[in-house]
Amino acid sequence: MNQNSIDKMTEIIKFVLLLVFGILLMMPFIWMVSVGFDRTANITMPFPPRLIPEEVASFNYGIVFENGRLIQSYINSGIVTVFSVSLQVGASLLAGYAFSKGDFKFKRLLFILVLCTLMIPMEPRLIPLYTLFNSFNLLNTFWPLILPTVINGLLIFLCKQFFDQLPTTLREAAQIDGASEFRIFFKVYLPLAGPIAATMVILSFIWSWNDFMWPLVVLNNQELHTVPLYLASFSLENGTSLGGLTMALATVSILPIVVLYLFLQRYIIQSIALSGGVKGGNKWVIR
Known part of the structure; x- marks a missing residue:
């Protein structure tokens, strides 16, 4: 394996690691936005937490802006x-x-x-x-x-x-x-x-x-x-x-x-x- 291949592999590994850590850091924000679109969360918070709500609705955000x-x-x-x-x-x-x-x-x-x-x-x-x-x-x-x-x-x-x-x-x-x-x-x-x-x-x-x-x-x-x-x-x-x-x-x-x-x-x-x-x-x- 030549030096160019090693450098390319190193860059790929760095990119993957940064992508994984970036997604982990964004998880709380993504979950917060997702719960905001979950109308059933006003009754009880979903557990275990889910990133995609079962019933997507803009009801909560409509109330917020009013x-x-x-x-x-x-x-x-x-x-x-x-x-x-x-x-x-x-x-x-x-x-x-x-x-x-x-x-x-x-x-x-x-x-x-x-x-x-x-x-x-x-x-x-x-x-x-x-x-x-x-x-x-x-x-x-x-x-x-x-x-x-x-x-x-x-x-x-x-x-x-x-x-x-x-x-x-x-x-x-x-x-x-x-x-x-x-x-x-x-x-x-x-x-x-x-x-x-x-x-x-x-x-x-x-x-x-x-x-x-x-x-x-x-x-x-x-x-x-x-x-x-x-x-x-x-x-x-x-x-x-x-x-x-x-x-x-x-x-x-x-x-x-x-x-x-x-x-x-x-x-x-x-x-x-x-x-x-x-x-x-x-x-x-x-x-």
Whole structure:
């Protein structure tokens, strides 16, 4: 067996293994969609689980799209997510560029402090954040869901690493032409940051759309509930009954994330390729 045959066989084995693992990872999602189309699941959940329902019907999804509370929760989640993603990605791009190309006092110390925020989970911050927003009478509004997300240590770190890979000579040439720092960022570096921006958008969107614990703490008004809060309240009200309707609701709730990823996956792959394809390797340093 020559080398070409061995390489071809290796590629086939890799493809089969990836296909098998991909199908296994997709099984829960496929089952969730299938149960949503199973009208009998509202009476009793099928056991053992089956991927193809005995009676395929769009009954559950019809009820979902006629549900006023779900539509309102979609609007609420949409408002929070759009503002959170926009502010978070914009602030992270500016901060990442400053830490990468900027030259100012205490840059290293400030960047270390930003990285330290990654080691603080949300739970210890709940009471201080709640007290802070309560003192400003901002509870039961969307502001507590938007403002704390503006500064994200992980996204700033990703941006800095991305801008580190771009040549500093671009900035120096623009400075020679008399461009200001903001003009350099918006006209030179920002157009090159599409891949990392797409990656941050999908990450930020997932975090904001799926956030449950913090909205549960600050939102007591059902009219302001986001999609995760509505799904939780629906499950508590109905228990194990209406399983088909619950799965239909869960399927519809993740559709925005799936659609967004399908639109941005090309840029995300480019970002990963850039991170791994730099000459000499990608060095993670604090400068």
